[in-house]
Amino acid sequence: MGNSSKDADSANSGDGPSGDVPSSDSRVYSAGEKVLAYHGPRIYEAKVQKAEIRKNEWRYFVHYLGWNKNWDEWVGESRLMKHNDENVVKQRALDKKQGVDKNVKSGRSAQVKAKSSADAKVEKEDIKNIASKGKKRKIDSGVEKGSGNDEKLFKIQIPAPLKKQLVDDWDFVNQQDKLVKLPRSPTVDEILTKYLEYKSKKDSVEADSTGEILKGIRLYFDKALPMMLVYKKERKQCNEAVVDNVSPSTIYGAEHLLRLFVKLPELLSYVNIEEETLSRLQQKLLDFLRFLQKNQSTFFLSAYEGTKVSGGKGKGKDE
Structure with missing residues (x-):
């Protein structure tokens, strides 16, 4: 790391x-x-x-x-x-x-999971719906793009300290059988608000465009969380926490928000974005990640002290 x-x-x-x-x-x-x-x-x-x-x-x-x-x-x-x-x-x-392809180096993502074809289909439909709401981008209504070519165009370079955070996050949940205690503070909503305030002070001209990007991040997070951003051992907790149309962004925090950035290249591969716009988006997302890194000790838990996963199988090696 x-x-x-x-x-x-x-x-x-x-x-x-x-x-x-x-x-x-x-x-x-x-x-x-x-x-x-x-x-x-x-x-x-x-x-x-x-x-x-x-x-x-x-x-x-x-x-x-x-x-x-x-x-x-x-x-x-x-x-x-x-x-x-x-x-x-x-x-x-x-x-x-x-579902690892031996011929492709997919990177040491802490979030890679095999999906059933049914799950993938539902996921893709939801992703298209996400991108269509309040966006000025067109969705390709024809054949869905493969993630390979698009990921060559769009990559998010996660800073090394945050990569370590992802590995520790995976370890806490999947090997130590611990969960992030909910609700988190600060929440995803609060972190996004803090970032907007931070950018507004530095450059008020960019506040509007930054605000639109943050709305998109929030929308993607709320939709993607139950499908892609929780581990198997966290599903019961998620089902109990996200009820009555409550937005996950008002309950979860930086730990799960960071997982979204691992999945964003895959999510955005279903959206038509001009290369120039894509490049600017990459820079803005990287700037947001640097903001998370700068506030890492404040936004992230150093240890998960919540209730242990019930009925877990113990260490990952035994699974």
Whole structure:
């Protein structure tokens, strides 16, 4: 996850004032060892670069094979597995479940999920409806575009600290069986309002165009959340929280808003946008992400302390 994850981990390194320090012979993985590592919802081949005792537990600095070293990061033992035949079968089974195309590097998105054809159809129809409301863009009413070509035109470069936030978010829910306690504060609505105020102070001329983009983000968030932005273990909580036509943007916060930005290239691939307009939109969305990064400690939870998922299966490795 780049230097941010290293720096963040380094800042928290060192043994705590209490607790037993693990012995050197309790280390499970060694420097130079090839392993399998969980990252988001998938398992990747990786190599242990070094191992250290940090905060009274063994931590391993890994490099994901075939990926830029900016993805290198410190991980705990629960994120790793021995590279053996049994675990390779588990990796392939998970890839198949996620619908991963072996010939395409889709990136280490924390949000990639396999969808049934029925879910995909409903999702596409809703996306078209979203884009048609209050927009000055035309929808392609003919053959739906494939995401491949469009994503080459439209990419959102999520800053490294926010990529780490996405990974931690996935880990809290899917491996530690914890949920974001709702309602969040600040909510998505409040964050969007804060950003509009921030931009208005810097450049009042751009306030109107910024406001329109934020309305679009809110609309996409409210529609996409129940379909694309909650994990399986969060669905029960979502069904209980989003009732009586309540807008998700008035309940959820930065954690789920950030997940939207992983999905936006896919969502916008169903909308006809001129290349020049697309470029300006990319810059504005990147500026908003930088605003989230600047306020990361205020907007995001550092730990999920809500009620544990009921009936969960425990660690992601066992799923």
